[in-house]
Amino acid sequence: MKYSLVNGFRAEPFKGGTGTCLCCGSDTIAKCGNFKVHHWAHKSKEYCDPWWENEGEWHRKWKNYFPVESQEIIFKNVITNEKHIADIYINQTVIEIQSYPIKEDEARLREAFYNNMIWIIDGCKNEFDEINFGLSIGSPHTEDPYLRQFKWYGRSKIFAKWSKSTKPVYIDFGSDIVWQLLQFDIKSKKGLVKAIPKETFINWFGGKST
Ligand SMILES: [Zn+2]
Incomplete structure (x- = not known):
């Protein structure tokens, strides 16, 4: 912590x-x-907090984009007394910064517990995901240049797994763009993402990138 x-x-x-x-x-x-x-x-x-995990540089960097008073906020369910530490709580939104892969059932539990939340996923955890993602995305969508269709050839399950999320998922592949995962079909491995400049994204949620 x-x-x-x-x-x-x-x-x-x-x-x-x-x-x-x-x-x-x-x-x-x-x-x-x-x-x-x-x-x-x-x-x-x-x-x-059984959901707490050790933080690496990537995790701490993301946390520090947000004001100190919005970092590591304790949430308690008053009926069950269950307590968890949210990475960020700002403008009534919990931001969970996820570096390590987590089980799907735990991800669903966190979504239910925090309710109003988003995920930021480390897309560089698996060494080929970043490269494969770069190769997968097609040319910009005609109507909206920020939308990109892609066909996933990578072996990792990053999209299959996070497409099951019930909350917004944003993936950081290490560039100055954050990719919002909008759709992913597990069978055809085709998906749709939206590019958001990292700075814009951080500002939206009440943080500062510098
Ligand atoms: Zn403790």
Whole structure:
């Protein structure tokens, strides 16, 4: 996590720092090594948010496009007491930044829990997806130059999997464009995406790209 409570305030990790988890209230320690993104870790492996995952550079970069006060927001279901940490909550929308592949049933659970949410997917997790996507997209649609039809030749299931989402899905293949997945037919492997300049996309949702 990027934040823990230190003396009652949300604080970023610092060398030798200790704090309290914003979600479960247990002790945390700052991890400020040379290899991983600086983060807070639970002192003991207690039950916290089972949906939480370690953040790499890509994840943290996306998070930092948004204001500090909208990062790592705790959501609680008052009936079941279930708690989760949303990456971003801004303008009544949860933004889940997804670097690691997750199971489809967990993705559906998250969608149901947060309800008003969107996904940002790391399209560079599988080394050939970015190249295959570039080769797959056809020429611009005649009516709307931002719409692109494509036929997926890649072996990964990135489109098949995320086409089942009940919430908007945006894929970042590492360029200055974010691709919204609009349609994908699992049988024919044909799909439709919309190109959105990354800067525009971030601004839409209340963030800043620089
Ligand atoms: Zn915790």
